[in-house]
Amino acid sequence: MSKTIVAGTSITFSYTYDELFDVVSLKTSDIAVSLKDNEGDSMLDDFGITEDEQYTVIQKMQDGANEIFNKLLKITNGLADSIQISATNVSCAIKDKEAYNMNVVDAIDRTMKNALINYIIMDWFRDKNLQDFATIFERKYRLNVREIEKRSVQLRKPTIS
């Protein structure tokens, strides 16, 4: 999770595969360890995300980034290649209108990371046909997106002279 501000020009939110993988792996493992099969054995191997699922996680990270960053598309006008999506990193640059509270930028940065994590886990549980968990993480993801949109007002408004 990081943000880079070039005053008066751009704010870039950036997230690496490694940092997102660490969290989704930990969270899904915590859930999977409590899921038992018919013989009472843990289903960690079936439902926990491990390095074996690298390509699945990359795909979901890219899908999630595409969906989340599109919510800010209108404030990317004038910035070339503002959305970057690769296998190792996703980032979104928006225009810096310099009319915000710095703490709001930090809050959006944290919420974007949470949204990406919740999106990956939601889609993972959907793939695994664990609908209850998918629904829980979908709700979390939607709440994150709403918070990003709500807070983005501060980033959208220009400085009035």
Added chain:
Amino acid sequence: MTTFYYEISNLIDRAQVKCLYFINNVVDKEGNSQFENLSISSIDDSFVRTLLEVAANSIYGSLAPYSRDLDELETPLEGFEFGVDYEGKSDCIVFRIIETEKFDDTVTKPLENSIKEALINYVVHEFLYQSNADGSTFKKLYEQNREDILSYINRRINLKRNYKLY
């Protein structure tokens, strides 16, 4: 003579902020916010300029009776100009009026403010309308501003009857 001038970029910024605060609580049936659909951003600048020009022309309709004598000045002037430089500010909307003898100049500032608010409210209303959203609140505000403009510009001091009431 009184000149009212407004920087177009400043008017657009104010319209953007006003529109943003209004749509802050607008959501679709699924609870999704509408910032991407309804907010005014720099992408919309050329469209917003055309809206400002329409509004400015319309407002000038109310001020025009007071700008008739401008072309008889030593240096003839226009009553209304759009997108011109004025007093070191670039890209402005300029209105000029010649006050009548009994014009109440205490309303000059409120008049200036009403013109500005009318321009902004018209832009926000029309932008929301063209985006298929209900911006009727801003239409009402615009209409109120237009009434205020008429009321201020027609205000006079020291009006005395020269006839007796029986």
